[in-house]
Amino acid sequence: MTRPLIVPSVLPADFAVLGAEVEALCDAGVDRIQWDVMDGVFVPNLTMGPDVIAAARRHSTVPFEAHLMVVDPDELIPRYIDAGCDLVIVHVEACTHLHRTLARIRDLGGRSGVALNPHTPAAMVRHVLEETDLVLAMTVNPGFGGQQYIAAVEPKVTELRAMIDERSLSIELEVDGGITDETIAGAAAAGADVFISGSWLYSHADGKRAGVDLLRRRATAARGRSGEGRGVA
Numbered sequence: 691m692t693r694p695l696i697v698p699s700v701l702p703a704d705f706a707v708l709g710a711e712v713e714a715l716c717d718a719g720v721d722r723i724q725w726d727v728m729d730g731v732f733v734p735n736l737t738m739g740p741d742v743i744a745a746a747r748r749h750s751t752v753p754f755e756a757h758l759m760v761v762d763p764d765e766l767i768p769r770y771i772d773a774g775c776d777l778v779i780v781h782v783e784a785c786t787h788l789h790r791t792l793a794r795i796r797d798l799g800g801r802s803g804v805a806l807n808p809h810t811p812a813a814m815v816r817h818v819l820e821e822t823d824l825v826l827a828m829t830v831n832p833g834f835g836g837q838q839y840i841a842a843v844e845p846k847v848t849e850l851r852a853m854i855d856e857r858s859l860s861i862e863l864e865v866d867g868g869i870t871d872e873t874i875a876g877a878a879a880a881g882a883d884v885f886i887s888g889s890w891l892y893s894h895a896d897g898k899r900a901g902v903d904l905l906r907r908r909a910t911a912a913r914g915r916s917g918e919g920r921g922v923a
């Protein structure tokens with residue numbers, strides 16, 4: 691398992707100065723930047739298109755990932771890869787042919803990811819793990835930042851960790867939603883190794899770099915206590 695990766699969502703950013711916001715995240719030592727793409731149908735919110743991400747790309751020294759919370763990801767995947775997203779995450783709930791969709795992301799030169807809403811069982815991705823580079827277990831119902839962390843998802847994170855480890859697959863296990871300096875320990879102990887934080891990181895009193903460092907320390911400590919974060923009780 692890799693060292694914990696801290697990946698901010700730009701949802702809370704000031705979009706009037708997005709380039710500067712991206713530069714500030716890079717200066718804070720983040721590992722990647724996540725773009726929450728919402729179509730107003732799959733989730734009741736509407737956010738950024740590929741042109742916004744392409745404009746931000748030249749301000750970043752770290753990779754971009756696109757979290758597609760959309761009803762028709764197949765149509766949009768090429769545009770977000772062309773906009774500069776190295777990793778594209780689709781929702782299992784939005785894919786009729788998930789195996790084909792994940793393979794297509796890779797064929798287009800991206801790394802593939804699949805997200806599961808809180809209610810979606812881990813078994814839904816069991817047969818596509820060889821096609822994916824990242825599994826995202828949502829710890830809120832997608833659509834908005836600033837929501838409460840759903841700890842009931844932790845057993846699913848542990849189940850996903852076991853599925854990945856039993857086949858020795860090189861897959862990142864990401865959690866997204868309500869991740870703070872308090873909740874990150876439970877997610878890390880359950881087996882997650884990539885952590886999305888938006889509102890907590892943006893509102894951290896000591897600034898983003900201190901927030902990133904604190905999240906990384908808390909995740910590392912929690913994994914140490916739980917036996918490398920493999921969901922060991």
Ligand code: DX5
Pocket residue numbers: 699701726757759830831832833834835836837866867868869886887888889890
């Ligand atoms: C929900 C979004 C949020 C965001 C992080 O659709 O995906 O989870 O990235 O939001 P916070 O960290 O504010 O819960």
